[in-house]
Amino acid sequence: MQELIVTPETAPLGAPEAAFEPAIVAFVCNWCTYTAADLAGTARMVQSPNVRLIRMMCTGMVDPKYIIKALLEGADAVLVSGCHPGDCHYINGNYKARRRMKLLKEILPRFGIDERRLKLTWVGASEGNEFAATVNRFAADIRELGPIDTRRLPLL
Amino acid sequence: MPSRIGVYVCHCGTNIAGRVDSPGVARFAAGLKNVVVARDYKFMCSDPGQDMIIKDIREMGLTRVVVASCSPRLHEKTFQKACQRGGLNPFLFQMTCIREHCSWVVADPAEATAKARTLVAAAVARVNHHDELYSRVESVHPDVLVVGGGIAGIQAALDIAKSGHKVHLVERGPSIGGHMAQFDKTFPTLDCAACISTPKMVAVAQETNINLMTLSEVVEVKGYVGNYTVRVRNNPRYVNQDLCTGCGLCMEKCPKKVPSEFEEGIGTRKAIHRNSPQSVPNTPVIDPSVCLQFVKGKCGACKKYCPSGAIDFEQQESFLDLQVGTIVLATGFDILDPGSLSQYGFGRYPEVYTGLQFERLNNAVGPTGGKIVMKNGKPPESVAILHCVGSRDTNHHEYCSRVCCMYALKYDHLIKDKVGHHARVFNFYIDMRCFGKGYEEFYRRVQEEGVTFIRGRPAEITDQAQRPEEEGKLVVIGEDTLLGRPVRVPVDMVVLCTAMEPRRDAAEVARVFGISQGQDGFFLEEHPKLGPVSTATDGIFLAGTCQGPKDIPDAVAHASGGAGQALALAARGEVSISPTVSWINPDICVGCKICIGLCAYSAIEFDERRKVSVINEAMCKGCGSCAGHCPSGAAQVRHFNEKQVFAELEGLLRPAPPVREPAGADVA
Ligand SMILES: Cc1cc2nc3c(=O)[nH]c(=O)nc-3n(C[C@H](O)[C@H](O)[C@H](O)COP(=O)(O)OP(=O)(O)OC[C@H]3O[C@@H](n4cnc5c(N)ncnc54)[C@H](O)[C@@H]3O)c2cc1C
Numbered sequence A: 001m002q003e004l005i006v007t008p009e010t011a012p013l014g015a016p017e018a019a020f021e022p023a024i025v026a027f028v029c030n031w032c033t034y035t036a037a038d039l040a041g042t043a044r045m046v047q048s049p050n051v052r053l054i055r056m057m058c059t060g061m062v063d064p065k066y067i068i069k070a071l072l073e074g075a076d077a078v079l080v081s082g083c084h085p086g087d088c089h090y091i092n093g094n095y096k097a098r099r100r101m102k103l104l105k106e107i108l109p110r111f112g113i114d115e116r117r118l119k120l121t122w123v124g125a126s127e128g129n130e131f132a133a134t135v136n137r138f139a140a141d142i143r144e145l146g147p148i149d150t151r152r153l154p155l156l
Numbered sequence B: 001m002p003s004r005i006g007v008y009v010c011h012c013g014t015n016i017a018g019r020v021d022s023p024g025v026a027r028f029a030a031g032l033k034n035v036v037v038a039r040d041y042k043f044m045c046s047d048p049g050q051d052m053i054i055k056d057i058r059e060m061g062l063t064r065v066v067v068a069s070c071s072p073r074l075h076e077k078t079f080q081k082a083c084q085r086g087g088l089n090p091f092l093f094q095m096t097c098i099r100e101h102c103s104w105v106v107a108d109p110a111e112a113t114a115k116a117r118t119l120v121a122a123a124v125a126r127v128n129h130h131d132e133l134y135s136r137v138e139s140v141h142p143d144v145l146v147v148g149g150g151i152a153g154i155q156a157a158l159d160i161a162k163s164g165h166k167v168h169l170v171e172r173g174p175s176i177g178g179h180m181a182q183f184d185k186t187f188p189t190l191d192c193a194a195c196i197s198t199p200k201m202v203a204v205a206q207e208t209n210i211n212l213m214t215l216s217e218v219v220e221v222k223g224y225v226g227n228y229t230v231r232v233r234n235n236p237r238y239v240n241q242d243l244c245t246g247c248g249l250c251m252e253k254c255p256k257k258v259p260s261e262f263e264e265g266i267g268t269r270k271a272i273h274r275n276s277p278q279s280v281p282n283t284p285v286i287d288p289s290v291c292l293q294f295v296k297g298k299c300g301a302c303k304k305y306c307p308s309g310a311i312d313f314e315q316q317e318s319f320l321d322l323q324v325g326t327i328v329l330a331t332g333f334d335i336l337d338p339g340s341l342s343q344y345g346f347g348r349y350p351e352v353y354t355g356l357q358f359e360r361l362n363n364a365v366g367p368t369g370g371k372i373v374m375k376n377g378k379p380p381e382s383v384a385i386l387h388c389v390g391s392r393d394t395n396h397h398e399y400c401s402r403v404c405c406m407y408a409l410k411y412d413h414l415i416k417d418k419v420g421h422h423a424r425v426f427n428f429y430i431d432m433r434c435f436g437k438g439y440e441e442f443y444r445r446v447q448e449e450g451v452t453f454i455r456g457r458p459a460e461i462t463d464q465a466q467r468p469e470e471e472g473k474l475v476v477i478g479e480d481t482l483l484g485r486p487v488r489v490p491v492d493m494v495v496l497c498t499a500m501e502p503r504r505d506a507a508e509v510a511r512v513f514g515i516s517q518g519q520d521g522f523f524l525e526e527h528p529k530l531g532p533v534s535t536a537t538d539g540i541f542l543a544g545t546c547q548g549p550k551d552i553p554d555a556v557a558h559a560s561g562g563a564g565q566a567l568a569l570a571a572r573g574e575v576s577i578s579p580t581v582s583w584i585n586p587d588i589c590v591g592c593k594i595c596i597g598l599c600a601y602s603a604i605e606f607d608e609r610r611k612v613s614v615i616n617e618a619m620c621k622g623c624g625s626c627a628g629h630c631p632s633g634a635a636q637v638r639h640f641n642e643k644q645v646f647a648e649l650e651g652l653l654r655p656a657p658p659v660r661e662p663a664g665a666d667v668a
């Protein structure tokens, strides 16, 4: 990947917005986390509406491009979530995702993006409560972190 | 031509509409690009709901459909079928979930409605980029290959043959039967192993639907589910199976004696030999590595005495190509070589035996005729049985071998029974694992027979006596962890319950069949709980201990499961292959081969001529590991490609256009 010189992310000018509501994209695998999200719904576990799911077949499918694209399109953060290690429907797609996310987290600061805006979790199909908790926790963290400011990034 | 999209927003009674303004979402959708109709309805999944879609496809010429309702995991298929009935390819459809992920979990109605709008916008943006896809139907060859003729392979072959399908059973050894053929008694019932396995072995030989090939191995597998071409090497037996009557005169006359593998080295066999009189087939086999005719070029005693002229020194190996639709692997296990645990002195002290050796010592047709005696011919006065040798041990195998506790109990009983009640038996165990049907009861029974249980893994076995009663004995040195004190137990004989482990050539076999091994080296099942007999490779199934340690009942049940899975495909005669698989664009692929190493299903091959990687669609599962990593973007999973995901992202994140009452679009 090409080295980028960018101004680091700064707090938005002016007074901090009164009620900042982040936009969060979650790439979740069909077999575990998407199923957990369904379960959380069936159990009516109230969740922050900021997180919107994109269903993938496996976390191993999540190309880092998708994450960067999401951030550049205005997502304040990206969650990638799949099956627990050893449980991936496709044997080991989640290990590949884990390796990729690790690298991406190292690269993100070069784009001026705080690496905390990318999170990888494992939420199994039966863990509806864990899914709701993950969503709410992550939304709260990002609310605290404030809005992303990537649209000022040159080049991208 | 721009697509013509129909959007349908469900109320789900009040499940959605109670919180989300479904009509409002439909009005919003009507204003989105390329949407020609947007409607809302009480129950989209009902017949009238589906008919609405079908009618619009036909009458309004829709080329794409979006439904916003419950989770696609519930009703995606329902709506895909409706599209199909309307004449639209089912993949030109997208479903978005505004119930489980929206109305049920967002407390505020305004926020819920806003989220629903966003989700619909994303689905509409995505569906523009969907392509028509078609499932492929491949025929399944009705014949099945079973590899390995232990009890698991025998069970699988018999089950399949019973259905009328033809089975090719490939066994590497000279006879079928596997490890079970070495035993005399089996836990927990103590029924005679030969009495229960011989009838099955004979049934295999007599079953007309089974083509039994012994001394054979699979050397190459080509193709994919339903259509495998398998190359089998038949090694020469040097005895004509059709002429041999199994009289055994040759084995009497053969002058060359060597240690027997079947007797685990504690007995001998001739250069022309067979495992036991119960062998199937019971034709002997010549071992050319020791046979004098082969080694020295002269002897031929067997040939001279054979009354039916069956000996044929000229036999050559031959190859056979088979067509099969499915494959069941039943290659079994090996036991750990206890030489690697030098503290137990196996090989150094003659009275230290492995479990399998003890099975032979105990076997009516074994080297001692079933008498439990030491090398000096005397029965042991005391025996130590060491459990978990190489199992549950981070230096060897972390797993539990699942059978050792039980066969140790079997030995306890057999020693008491055969040597006499005065014989003392010491079990050194870590935990007693007697989990099967009738196992705990067997444990209790053996305890009542007066054997000793010492909890703790022994540190060492030595012949260095420290006390007079240790003279001439083997001393097991360990700690009784329940009493917390060191122990030295002098005994005449030691049995090591060595771990069951993967076959030494498991990696090679896995490679030939294109399947994976787990961390422990056994063949990897598709899912540890819900797919214990299938593998990640469609059409290849597992049976018995090649998948992990098992006792006979479990191996047999597992084998029947594998046979059932193979039969399901064979009986159906065709298999539908999902089109949502990966595709590598040959114009973009740079031939870096990264994807090949990433694919867990060995579905990618390199085309040397074009210097690009190519996906075998029949083997690809569409996991996207290749697409997620391809540095050039050449590999893309159909229905989950970059254009589609990017469009969905844009739909999710770009500020949605304000709700407007559309001029052109029809709102119901
Ligand atoms: C000492 C000991 C005592 C036991 N006692 C009992 C007992 O009392 N009761 C009980 O329930 N269980 C007992 N077990 C467990 C029992 O042995 C197994 O459950 C059973 O033998 C498993 O059968 P299998 O067919 O899976 O494997 P195996 O018996 O190992 O058979 C595998 C077969 O495949 C063949 N093969 C291997 N590789 C290839 C290849 N590449 N190509 C072609 N053929 C191949 C082999 O030659 C063999 O014939 C005992 C195990 C041990 C070690």
Ligand code: SF4
Binding pocket: B584, B588, B589, B590, B591, B592, B593, B594, B595, B596, B612, B613, B629, B630, B631, B632, B633, B634, B635
């Ligand atoms: S990773 Fe991509 S570029 Fe490399 S060989 Fe595979 S398809 Fe071709």
Ligand code: SF4
Binding pocket: B581, B582, B598, B599, B600, B601, B602, B603, B604, B615, B619, B620, B621, B622, B623, B624, B625, B626, B627, B637
């Ligand atoms: S999508 Fe998965 S199974 Fe298919 S070729 Fe790529 S890595 Fe292999």
Ligand code: FES
Binding pocket: A029, A030, A031, A032, A033, A057, A058, A059, A060, A081, A082, A083, A087, A088, A089, A090, A092, A093, A094
């Ligand atoms: S299928 Fe869930 S992470 Fe791979």
